Amino acid sequence: MTRKLSFALAAACLVALPFAAMPFAALARDTSQDQVLKASVLDGWTTAQGTRMAALRLDLAPGWKTYWRSPGSAGIPPQFDWSGSENLKSVRIHWPAPSVFHTNGMQSIGYKEQLVLPVELIPKDPTRPIRLEVSLDMGICRDICLPAEVELNAGLMMPGKRDPLIDAALAQQPKTGKEAGLSSITCAVEPISDGLRLTATIAVPVQGKAETVAIETADQTIWVSQAVSSRQGKVLTAVADLVPTTGQPFALDRSGVTVTVISDSGAVELRGCPGG
Incomplete structure (x- = not known):
């Protein structure tokens, strides 16, 4: 192990x-x-x-x-x-x-x-x-x-x-963005002392009760914090910190970012998160 x-x-x-x-x-x-x-x-x-x-x-x-x-x-x-x-x-x-x-x-x-x-x-x-x-x-x-x-x-x-x-x-696989009614998704990135802070803005209808957002990167050595999410109407916002093994800001491959919205009704999986 x-x-x-x-x-x-x-x-x-x-x-x-x-x-x-x-x-x-x-x-x-x-x-x-x-x-x-x-x-x-x-x-x-x-x-x-x-x-x-x-x-x-x-x-x-x-x-x-x-x-x-x-x-x-x-x-x-x-x-x-x-x-x-x-x-x-x-x-x-x-x-x-x-x-x-x-x-x-x-x-x-x-x-x-x-x-x-x-x-x-x-x-x-x-x-x-x-x-x-x-x-x-x-x-x-x-x-x-x-x-x-x-x-x-x-x-x-x-x-x-x-x-x-x-x-x-x-x-039971997650729905695609199209199936979920996604209008757009963008990710803003800012440096923090030991990595990056990513803010995902997701224009998608409410998917169910108690929506939880999980953020992943293509590089599995990067630690990703639990996302803090909030919703205003059809816009869901999630914020997470990304910390590499170097403990320094880094260049993020946005095409390798996966954002998953999980609720009691299933999940939506969104691959790639371009800048705004």
Whole structure:
């Protein structure tokens, strides 16, 4: 497990809510991954484009959750290693719209009790089947947090068949800006002592109750703070700090910025954020 994941896990565990009748250490010791997490591969089907639409299925015990690709201040980012696979050129993950959780005043973003994560597999040779091997490091949390290490493999013979669970997860993907009625999006950037402050102005109708904005950059080494958002009519504004490992202002690749608006009704994903 990487240092980054271990540090995030430790931080999340520090804010976990211990049971009154049992010390935290005892809880962690008495709970194992196998008790609260089951993982499997859904084989899926070969698409008309020659890719393979499969999925990772994660079933969690009641009350347990895991995290989205950008997990928030109290979450643990999942990390994937596909290098053991055969005839696999690349992987495109189709994230379903996540939910937002609040614990002790801290925000996390993820999925509760079950996640079907569609993965579109691009083969090196479309005429041959893919042998999938994936290692997944992830965090799973309820009143405590545990590191989970999942090893999955599957031989994906052609052509496969459609799976209603994968279809349902694909239908839960975030809407595009056009689908959400987006009029415009702009990002203003100003330097701060250790990086940049980004203000996203999003002209889009209300998407649902309790809108939360998540901001990501293409460079995953850049730390992004929890966005502070507000709405005035059809205009949603979100402000977040971007801090690189250098701790200095930097040139931001605006085309690599992703802004996601999450609500109880789903999510909207906006890629690219030009200047005003």
